[in-house]
Amino acid sequence: MSDWIRRFGGLIGMLAVIGFFAISLPDTFLTARNWLNISQQISMLTVVAATMTVVMVMGDFDLSVGSMASLSGVIAATLFVQDWSIPAALAAALAVGLVGGLFNGLVVSVIGILPFVATLATLTVFSGLAFVVSDGRTIFGRDIPAAFGDFARGGPEIARLGERALVLPNLTLVAVGVVLAVWVVLEQTSYGRRLYAIGGNREAARLAGVPVMTLRLSAFAFTGVGAAIAGLMYASRVASANPTQGDGLMLAAIAAVFLGMTLTRDGQPRVLATLAGVVVLGVLDNGLTQMRVDSYVREVLVGAIILVAVGVSALGRRGVFRRSPSR
């Protein structure tokens, strides 16, 4: 029974939330347009959370993703101001993400600072750099090329409802692409299985010939690049960039991975479960906003729901252990 609650409790809770919104918001919630809208709203969080899963699989995490997202946005925008072409500016911003991620990896795996401390420090560094680069201002308006802002608003048309086209947002496609890539890396390559091995028992993995230091270093590149992609997506969506716009992503991403872990049988981080976690957060946010729940109250509710979900899962796990006979 407790095993059953642990396995499917999260799923049932999710359906209950959707059911509640569907009844409370009969005209707007369960519509294709709203779900496409949700998919776009959560696309940035999806990218950050998916890549966060890569490091959390090893038992590490990366607190610097939010400020890296802000940094990559302002870097791209600043380069636009200096008349860089769109591809060149995007490539530069992604390169900064890659370098920042590898730097995190270096500090954590080679120097051996705890990820909490190391990425808390780089969080501050990246955030400070974002202010330095942007001079503390929001970069917007004519400085941002129209094509860049149009990307987030566009997307392939999938249906026509009356006069209005139903569009699959480009940002959603990017998020799907990133999730797919992370899924292949984690579930289908030996690289990914070695990361899981490091999470399972780091010393055992090392003695069994897994190059732990190199792998940990490289895995942080995923969070760096993922954060940079998310930062660019955000900048494109609002056609502007300011040095704090990515800040909310980090906690939400970690929460999504933990929510996802409550859904997997072995309690391990898995990228598809993370995606489910992101959807839960996105649906809650969307539904509560439509119900005009005050945004502060919304935060209290979302936090409480995360606590309940992870708490129920932990209790279920303990119950399972209690019943097992001694070895």
Place this chain on the structure above:
Amino acid sequence: MRSLEIDRVSRRFGAVQALNAVSLTLRAGAVHALMGENGAGKSTLIRILAGLDRPDEGRLQLDGAEPAAGAPAAMRAAGLRFIHQELHVAHGLSVAENMHLDHPYPQRAGFVKWRALNRAAAEALARLGLSQIDPRAPISSLGPGDQMLTRIAATLIRADGAAPWLYVMDEPTAALTSEESEQLFTVIGELTRQGAGVLYVSHRMPEVLRLADRVSVLRDGRHVSTRPLAETDEARIIEEMTGERMGDLFPPRHAGQAPGEVVLRVEGLDAGPLRSASFELRAGEVLGLAGVAGSGRGALLRAVLGADTREAGQVTLVGDALTGEPPRAWSNGVAYVPRERRSEGLMLRRAISENIALPHLGPLARARYFLDHRRQRRLATEMGARVRLKAESPAQACEALSGGNQQKVLFARALAGKPKVLLLDEPTRGVDIGARHELYRLIRSLSADGVAVIMASSDLPELIGLSDRIAILRDGRLAEIVAAEGMTEAALLARFYHAAEADGERAA
């Protein structure tokens, strides 16, 4: 005299009858050994004695009265104390504070009386002849042996009135070196001299033969026998534990096998405690590594693997220099079974197949990078059969396996890469006698197939029974290499401390 009677106790878990009408009587002042393979019911019995579990049928009788079943506090108040193989100490606290973890600290007006605390600890230590342990020292500065002894001494601190009279020790030497074990045996002698009884649970036959006054054997949840030590012996105990005649524990060497070519050459190797170790290893040879704890047995294996930094010297594997970290060693045909299977060996919560495939993910991959799940499962099944692994399926998590089967998973992992050199660190520690026998046969058959084996062990019969040659380490130096044939335990042990007079076959 005080006694605890276990009267026809039964306990069932699902389909498994863990205990089936087991009756035993434990008395003060004597050491009663309890033996049995993994799964025989020892752990369940201990849990019932500790009040952590209740019997389905039967009862406990303490000095003729029945204590409340399933109540740890009642068993404690009745004077039972439990010493487990795995030590849980509060790092960062002192010895004396650790000894007071389950006693109230001496206090005055809410303030800890530190002097009284340290004095109580010192008195308890002194009663067991452990005055060399400083109660004010940090607990982490003590080795696992001393930590266990302080745990025993802690039971002598009288705070709750009930003096302990029966100690239940569950594999107490599993994590101890032979010297630390010696100290424990001295303390056990001291405890019984002071009138306490001990229920001693162990896989280690020599310890049991040495310590026990009486020996009880469990098999498949049933009580097979209880005999005074004088009326039984090793062969009989093994027969009663396994239910079959085992023959020799160590399979015979293959007669007339010519020594193979040199596969591993170690020259002037320095690493950690190890100083300028040199030796050669031939295909099909089993080289035992012997010596007291800290002599560098394990360090030698880890340096060959590359897990510890090689500070000087050279390792040559079939003509090529072996440098770098463990990944290089594994891919060149060196395999390693670590000493601590839970902390250094297994990913406990992951599947058997994943644990076996881990070092071989590269060669197993499709198109270089992509997992081939089918090949991985097939490898796990094949290797599992090779080591006679008993498990539900390759997808089962390792934490559910017995110690012996966990060790077999590590052997399967090591064999899966068809190694040329196999490094084994305490390969049968905490493994029951049946599984141990199977591992010995496996090592023999590997050596017959030309695998060169280096086996570090603190188990002297195992070193003598399985090795072709035994390398003896003293203070990090490879002092001598002797032929195992005709060696006795006493002669081998003597060489741990000083060079033998003449009869050793010296080797480079």
